[in-house]
Amino acid sequence: MSFNRNSRNNKFKQKSPTQRFLSILGLCMFLFYFILGLLIIFWKNFPLEINPTYKNMFGILLIVYSFMRFARLWQNNFIR
Numbered sequence: 001m002s003f004n005r006n007s008r009n010n011k012f013k014q015k016s017p018t019q020r021f022l023s024i025l026g027l028c029m030f031l032f033y034f035i036l037g038l039l040i041i042f043w044k045n046f047p048l049e050i051n052p053t054y055k056n057m058f059g060i061l062l063i064v065y066s067f068m069r070f071a072r073l074w075q076n077n078f079i080r
Contacts, residue, residue, distance in 0.1 A: 037062030
């Protein structure tokens with residue numbers, strides 16, 4: 001029984017302040033790209049003259065990129 005507890009504690013070890021900062025920064029960047037993608041897609045009076053199809057494609061690309069960043073963040077923080 002104590003072996004299970006030790007393996008669980010090893011899996012969820014305390015992070016160093018640098019690792020914690022980088023994890024929070026990674027989460028903020030995920031949110032930034034995700035929100036930016038949504039804004040570009042749904043912003044009616046977009047300040048740049050761009051074809052709506054390309055505007056939507058760029059917004060979708062940013063959202064996909066944000067999920068790729070989140071998957072890498074998840075993998076680096078929880079799967080190791």
